[in-house]
Amino acid sequence: MTHAHFYSVKHSILGRLLLATLVLLPLFCGLLGWSLDKAFTSSTHANEKAKLTLQVYSLIASAELEQDSLWLPEHFTDDRLNQASSDLFAVVFSKDPYTLIWRSKSAIKLKVPASWKATEIQPGSAVFGEVGNSQDELFFLQYHVVWEGDGEVERSFQFVVFERQDRVNQQIKAYRQTLWGWLITIAISITLVQVLILKWGLKPIKAVSDDLSLIQQGKQNKLHGSYPLELEEMTNSINTLLSNEAEQRKRYKKTLSNLAHSLKTPLAIMQGSLKPNNSAQNAELAEQINRIDQIVSYQLKKAISVPLNPFSNTIPLKTNCQKVVAALHKVYRDKPTNVVMDIPEDLTFKGEKGDLMEILGNLIDNAFKYGKGKIHIEASPINKNGLSLVIEDNGNGIATEYREKLLQRGERADTTQIGQGIGLSVVADIVSSYQGSIEINQSDLGGALVTVSL
Amino acid sequence: MRILIVEDEDKLRGQLLSALQDKKYVVDVAKDGEEALHLGQEYDFDLAIVDLGLPKINGVEVIERWRANSIAFPIIILTARGNWEDKVEGLDAGADDYLVKPFHLEELFSRIKALLRRSTGHAHPVIHFANNTLVLDLSGKKVSVDGRALELTAYEYNTLEYLVLHRGKTITKTALTEHLYDQDFDRDSNVIEVFVGRLRKKIDPNNTLKPICTVRGQGYRFELLPDN
Numbered sequence: 001m002t003h004a005h006f007y008s009v010k011h012s013i014l015g016r017l018l019l020a021t022l023v024l025l026p027l028f029c030g031l032l033g034w035s036l037d038k039a040f041t042s043s044t045h046a047n048e049k050a051k052l053t054l055q056v057y058s059l060i061a062s063a064e065l066e067q068d069s070l071w072l073p074e075h076f077t078d079d080r081l082n083q084a085s086s087d088l089f090a091v092v093f094s095k096d097p098y099t100l101i102w103r104s105k106s107a108i109k110l111k112v113p114a115s116w117k118a119t120e121i122q123p124g125s126a127v128f129g130e131v132g133n134s135q136d137e138l139f140f141l142q143y144h145v146v147w148e149g150d151g152e153v154e155r156s157f158q159f160v161v162f163e164r165q166d167r168v169n170q171q172i173k174a175y176r177q178t179l180w181g182w183l184i185t186i187a188i189s190i191t192l193v194q195v196l197i198l199k200w201g202l203k204p205i206k207a208v209s210d211d212l213s214l215i216q217q218g219k220q221n222k223l224h225g226s227y228p229l230e231l232e233e234m235t236n237s238i239n240t241l242l243s244n245e246a247e248q249r250k251r252y253k254k255t256l257s258n259l260a261h262s263l264k265t266p267l268a269i270m271q272g273s274l275k276p277n278n279s280a281q282n283a284e285l286a287e288q289i290n291r292i293d294q295i296v297s298y299q300l301k302k303a304i305s306v307p308l309n310p311f312s313n314t315i316p317l318k319t320n321c322q323k324v325v326a327a328l329h330k331v332y333r334d335k336p337t338n339v340v341m342d343i344p345e346d347l348t349f350k351g352e353k354g355d356l357m358e359i360l361g362n363l364i365d366n367a368f369k370y371g372k373g374k375i376h377i378e379a380s381p382i383n384k385n386g387l388s389l390v391i392e393d394n395g396n397g398i399a400t401e402y403r404e405k406l407l408q409r410g411e412r413a414d415t416t417q418i419g420q421g422i423g424l425s426v427v428a429d430i431v432s433s434y435q436g437s438i439e440i441n442q443s444d445l446g447g448a449l450v451t452v453s454l
Numbered sequence: 455m456r457i458l459i460v461e462d463e464d465k466l467r468g469q470l471l472s473a474l475q476d477k478k479y480v481v482d483v484a485k486d487g488e489e490a491l492h493l494g495q496e497y498d499f500d501l502a503i504v505d506l507g508l509p510k511i512n513g514v515e516v517i518e519r520w521r522a523n524s525i526a527f528p529i530i531i532l533t534a535r536g537n538w539e540d541k542v543e544g545l546d547a548g549a550d551d552y553l554v555k556p557f558h559l560e561e562l563f564s565r566i567k568a569l570l571r572r573s574t575g576h577a578h579p580v581i582h583f584a585n586n587t588l589v590l591d592l593s594g595k596k597v598s599v600d601g602r603a604l605e606l607t608a609y610e611y612n613t614l615e616y617l618v619l620h621r622g623k624t625i626t627k628t629a630l631t632e633h634l635y636d637q638d639f640d641r642d643s644n645v646i647e648v649f650v651g652r653l654r655k656k657i658d659p660n661n662t663l664k665p666i667c668t669v670r671g672q673g674y675r676f677e678l679l680p681d682n
Contacts, residue, residue: 256535257507260536263534264534264554264556265463265534265555267555268555268556268557269469272466272470272556293556300535301536301537323546327541331550333550353539354539357539358537358539
């Protein structure tokens with residue numbers, strides 16, 4: 001078994017149950033076949049013993065003791081004893097000494113097997129057994145008879161009937177063929193039915209898994225299916241967990257929003273209170289307000305980016321990119337900019353919508369701000385759920401020495417444009433929380449080329 | 455120019471109100487979404503400044519409802535968090551620009567001027583008329599005739615600017631009053647006529663250009679075409 005096969009059996013309930021069935025079913029069928037075979041064989045042997053006992057009785061009935069000699073008829077009703085090449089023969093031994101005193105005509109060609117020895121048994125009792133080698137197997141029944149001869153002298157005789165096993169063996173063989181044929185057919189049928197039953201039985205689990213994957217794809221927000229009683233508690237718990245998580249996320253966002261509002265509004269009031277008299281005190285205050293603003297903005301934006309959640313939605317990239325571009329066209333209405341977008345329709349971002357908007361907003365805003373009217377946005381899928389996003393413009397680009405610094409907090413290369421200087425570093429923080437990477441290079445258009453891999 | 459400020463924080467609202475009034479804008483204020491919705495639908499503003507985090511009805515919804523009712527004045531949103539999801543949502547709902555709190559008042563003034571100019575279809579802040587005879591600089595709030603700078607009072611400039619930005623449309627005296635002067639201004643007075651009379655004399659002393667015509671019983675109309 002290859003590692004992959006082992007892995008799939010070990011990690012699949014269907015695989016495990018099937019493996020158990022495949023181990024247990026042959027064992028069960030084997031034991032059943034063996035016991036039926038045993039039962040049939042012993043019943044055949046018992047039957048054979050009964051038949052041979054009847055033969056012995058018939059011999060004894062037809063035997064007569066005359067002048068201490070045993071006399072048996074020339075001809076028997078069972079023709080097999082009369083025919084030389086039959087499968088049945090009988091012999092009679094006298095005791096003390098053991099001497100063969102009679103044998104049936106059928107025993108002319110047949111010999112008592114050398115391995116057979118008469119057993120010492122009580123008068124009136126019988127011994128049934130098998131004797132011979134693999135080519136010539138025989139059943140025998142030995143019966144001890146004591147007759148009173150002349151002068152009230154007791155004479156002991158051993159009546160032994162032998163029968164070849166060929167016919168019985170044939171019967172057993174035919175029985176075995178039929179038996180094992182049926183058992184194999186039943187085992188295969190049970191396995192097939194078992195597969196169907198298992199699939200049917202495990203269907204609700206598959207339905208849960210399908211539902212979960214729809215949630216992961218963002219196509220639904222809870223488990224909708226109707227599940228069996230055994231799974232209901234679990235699916236209800238998952239739904240509660242999901243809704244709690246969503247609620248908590250919503251509350252978290254709202255709290256951050258309120259916090260931002262309650263921190264930034266007083267800052268705006270302080271900013272507005274500064275009289276434009278350019279005094280040193282005003283300049284100092286303005287600088288401190290700016291510092292607080294930068295710290296608050298950076299920490300709030302950083303706090304929005306939370307660790308990757310497996311149940312995060314999948315956010316369509318192109319539509320959101322179009323929304324950001326449309327919004328920025330409004331903001332930069334006085335600066336006509338041609339934006340070429342090359343993004344596959346079905347490409348999605350797996351994560352929080354706010355994070356994607358922050359990445360797109362900051363990077364495309366920079367391209368609008370620093371570009372000279374041309375922007376190219378390209379995206380392509382990488383690995384299973386990842387994507388690569390490239391945004392380039394035809395501005396002056398970013399000097400090599402600034403590239404690393406710009407991805408750190410609060411750094412900005414150009415102070416002539418309005419902005420808080422945290423855009424690229426916020427993007428870098430979000431990208432790193434998704435275990436992605438960000439790189440700044442020179443674009444063929446002339447300006448900056450930012451590549452984000454998520 | 456009549457501006458609506460929608461901000462729930464009293465102090466900030468007060469600051470914006472006085473700063474804009476100092477710049478000779480006519481300002482109305484609303485402290486929550488409901489009031490903003492009502493004012494926007496009832497009065498004809500030239501621009502609105504809307505905070506996104508408003509009580510009763512949030513800023514985005516206010517903007518959406520205004521736009522759904524075909525209210526077209528330009529809107530600047532004020533956002534505290536400054537995250538792009540909010541900005542894009544606001545701009546997508548119908549806003550035209552955004553400012554992140556805290557902001558410099560100068561920044562707000564320049565955005566207001568740019569939006570007012572854009573909303574009246576002027577791409578450039580300096581507008582030339584009659585082969586450069588009359589030049590109006592919207593960003594510097596300056597007017598020159600034949601290369602000579604004119605001394606205009608704030609009210610005179612605002613009257614001219616409003617008429618220029620609504621070129622070709624007849625502006626009633628009531629509209630001028632509402633858009634240019636504070637609410638306590640005496641609407642029955644003939645001050646408008648006096649201002650327009652003075653303006654005509656200053657920008658067209660020889661009465662050759664005839665830039666402002668009187669539409670009898672209705673109001674005034676600025677008639678000159680921009681040079682380009």
